[in-house]
Amino acid sequence: DQQVKQNSPSLSVQEGRISILNCDYTNSMFDYFLWYKKYPAEGPTFLISISSIKDKNEDGRFTVFLNKSAKHLSLHIVPSQPGDSAVYFCAARVGTASKLTFGTGTRLQVTL
Amino acid sequence: DAGVIQSPRHEVTEMGQEVTLRCKPISGHNSLFWYRQTMMRGLELLIYFNNNVPIDDSGMPEDRFSAKMPNASFSTLKIQPSEPRDSAVYFCASSLPLAGPSNEQFFGPGTRLTVL
Numbered sequence: 001d002q003q004v005k006q007n008s009p010s011l012s013v014q015e016g017r018i019s020i021l022n023c024d025y026t027n028s029m030f031d032y033f034l035w036y037k038k039y040p041a042e043g044p045t046f047l048i049s050i051s052s053i054k055d056k057n058e059d060g061r062f063t064v065f066l067n068k069s070a071k072h073l074s075l076h077i078v079p080s081q082p083g084d085s086a087v088y089f090c091a092a093r094v095g096t097a098s099k100l101t102f103g104t105g106t107r108l109q110v111t112l
Numbered sequence: 113d114a115g116v117i118q119s120p121r122h123e124v125t126e127m128g129q130e131v132t133l134r135c136k137p138i139s140g141h142n143s144l145f146w147y148r149q150t151m152m153r154g155l156e157l158l159i160y161f162n163n164n165v166p167i168d169d170s171g172m173p174e175d176r177f178s179a180k181m182p183n184a185s186f187s188t189l190k191i192q193p194s195e196p197r198d199s200a201v202y203f204c205a206s207s208l209p210l211a212g213p214s215n216e217q218f219f220g221p222g223t224r225l226t227v228l
Binding site for chain 1: 143145151154155156160162205207216217220221
């Protein structure tokens with residue numbers, strides 16, 4: 001039972017364009033969402049997060065949008081750079097629980 | 113700080129053998145998590161500890177898997193006996209006590225396990 005879903009296993013975007021990574025969830029109790037980035041042979045690293053009381057959070061080139069009614073969030077990267085090529089994981093949490101539930105990841109490739 | 117340390121980085125073993133993965137969390141972090149990454153299921157939480165106490169082990173696949181945290185600076189994940197379907201990358205992560213909403217988890221580099 002995959003409570004956090006990333007339906008696109010891969011995405012290819014040209015340098016300078018916008019990358020949009022999508023994530024859907026089924027558990028309405030989730031109220032905090034995070035994105036992690038993973039390079040090959042390394043562990044995931046935290047990228048950006050959003051609380052369910054907001055619908056947008058921006059940090060430099062990265063913006064996360066949350067649509068609670070649709071149980072959907074997205075990560076926008078603009079402009080995309082070759083160094084953004086990595087696997088991106090969406091994760092969700094209930095309240096103050098330590099436990100994160102991760103999606104299956106989307107591999108982003110930014111081409112020159 | 114050296115970050116989360118995992119050993120070994122790679123492990124190749126034969127079916128039926130015992131495998132022990134090790135993790136040293138970041139000093140001062142009181143939560144420790146073991147994950148398994150596969151293509152089909154992404155990052156799955158196997159078990160996590162708060163203050164060395166196992167809190168949720170519902171993700172442990174079966175009795176062949178066990179985890180311990182004898183002290184705040186060391187944890188092990190053991191598979192006995194190992195099977196080919198256990199082949200995956202196993203990550204350890206740690207985090208500070210939940211003092212704010214972000215509660216970022218810091219991941220180690222992972223152990224790539226191959227069971228032949």
